[in-house]
Amino acid sequence: MATSATRSEVAPRSTPRRRQFSVTPYLFILPHLVLFTLYLGYPFFYGLYISLFQFDYLRPERTLFVGVQNYLSLFTPGSVEYQTFWNALGNTLEFVLYSVPLLVVLPLGLAVLLNTKLPGRNIFRAIYFAPWVLSVSVVGLLWWWIFQSQGGLINYYLDALNLPEPRWLSSLPWAWVAIVVATIWWTVGFNMIILLAALQDIPGHLYEAGAIDGATGWQMFWRITLPLLRPILLFIVVISIIASFNLFGQPYIMTGGNPQTPSGGGGTEAVMMRIYDEGFRRSRQGSAAAMSFVVATLMIIVSYANFRLLRQREE
């Protein structure tokens, strides 16, 4: 009601309309703004603030201003933080490299398949999407039991086929295979649904025109489907990268960060696990906040690069 009133008032004076201040749009974003400020804005700046301190929320009396020391130790070779933090960040980047291509290509394939007039396709859609609603602890435990070495499903069958039985959860590179497989099984459905929705938005007459011109299915996929999906695909790439950067629960439950490396830190320890340990098990929330900001900066750079890419392709 308020909207229509404002609009009718504003409508006659059409040229200066853009300049005139209207409270309406701000009211619309207010609910989200409040939540955003409370749960993202304030914690962000508070985190930046405590990253400059030796800080433990239970011992305010021991709070000590240390300037950029928390950041400096992350960049001082030989310090405990340096070794374990960069090891964990390296692991996380490795995971991003393994998982993101698969999290784009597999859902695309599934979406194209399930967009055809397949008998029982709704059942398949449900099957592929279902794991996404599970919690990470369920997914982690499930796959732990499948990959474990003493009679786990996979090694049981490998044994029956007289094939070598890798130690999926405690040796490299197999531990990454296990974590990537679990992650894909868990999240492939979400990306698939988004792509499926986008596929259904592609007008059918484009394919009809293609068919009349004698294009094969493969040509239609490359010339019609893929170009029209590009914005959505790039969106999928961006959110998959961010989600993979936030890797935590799968290695936490499946490998515990193992196997350990002699120089400190586990071979599958993700950077979020390191930050959690620093903040909650070692009670050094200042140092943990500094680590978070280094990771956040990296993620901002990567996301910015992605959005640049997105914009260029759209032009």
Add this chain to the structure above:
Amino acid sequence: MRSLLRQCTLLMLVVFLGVTAAACGTQQGAATDGQGTSGTATGGTDGQGTSGTATGGTSAVAGLPAECSNVQLEYWNPFSGPDGPFMGELAERFGAETGVQVAMTSINNNNPPGGYYTRLATSQASNLLPDVAIIHADQVATQAFRNVIRPMDDLVSEMGIDGGDFPEAVWNAGEVAGSRYAIPLDIHPMTMFYNQEALQQAGLSGPPTNAEEFEQAAQTATNDETFGFMLTTGFPIQQIFQQMLHQFGGSEFNEDGTEATWNSEAGVQALQWMKNAQEQYGEPNLEVDAELNAFRSGGVGMIWNGIWQTADMTGEGVEFQSGATAVPQIGPQPAVWAGSHQLALPAQSNPDPCKEAAAALFIRYLIDNSVEWARAGQIPASNNVRASEEFLAIEPQAAIAPSVESAFFPPSVPGITDAFLPMAEAVGAVMSGNAPDIQAALDDSVARANQILEQNRQNFGEAPSQ
């Protein structure tokens, strides 16, 4: 598009309902422990009403100040496993006998690791701490310095608890910077589980107790069908390393806990022994808990793990004859790794004197009746209880019990568990074949641990603030 969205929403709803139903199921299951106690809290009052000990609910409890009535205690512990109901029953009995009702909450500390302490810490921050809490021995100093628990020197003499009734090491673990913060309830040592059939085939009448017997048993039990002895690359290999380190005459830290010392000759010997054992009797690169699963399927002769695995590894937990006993002494010194649950008073901002007195009664009651707690698979910390006939009748706990006299505990220094992280990394790296040079791996981890100890000194200071 719209129908697709509708399908998905519907599907999500269905699955969520399913998950919620499952979660509700487990919650109800888990709640039986908690509600067992709170449920009996009301049941107890009914009982009192009928038996007539309480008239109008203002009963004076023996041992409590006269003005205290209707005292209720909140009691938190990490016993979220099968041990929870045993503790719940004890708390219930205390309620029935004294009229002080205890509401017990068990919080899982393994998943996520340290979850129990995170919960305590956040409760401290929001002033919602319970009246009594279990604290692990290696956490007492950290929790004292983080203002989660408070000193109780006065109460200890009031309770009539004597330090001489406990093994020295476990009693000392409850003391921080000269003040008493916790009373040991139990000791849970590293335990050897053995497959009776595998040992019999090896020609042994009983489980090995020394290095020669152990080697003989492990050697003969290593054949086409079974492994003799299994070490993984995860928990509890760090604890086994500590145990072997002490057995070879070493120690993790110097006496005041300011320096890590596990790169000593004893440390190299200990880790070399483990590596050899893994190569000769087991297999490399096993994930955490693989030895437990292998043991249960009958594929391994002997394993070492915490005493809390007894129910799963013996009796009805397995389909063959198996036993649990004290770990053998491999090195020249007797030593066994152990943890200890200790009873402490959380640092509430305004402690209620009535609740404090009731908490003291409750702690004394739990120590005196810890033979009941032993049935949950623990060894009572009190020497008197361990010597009692009632306890000596409980097997295999009684067979394992003598080993706790050589149990060792880390120095009572805040953040000491952090300093163990590099040790776990070094031991894990060696056992998973990622670090061929044992001395170098240990030296490296000691250097990192010393940095952590130095950071902790800066971080925590000399003494708790209260």
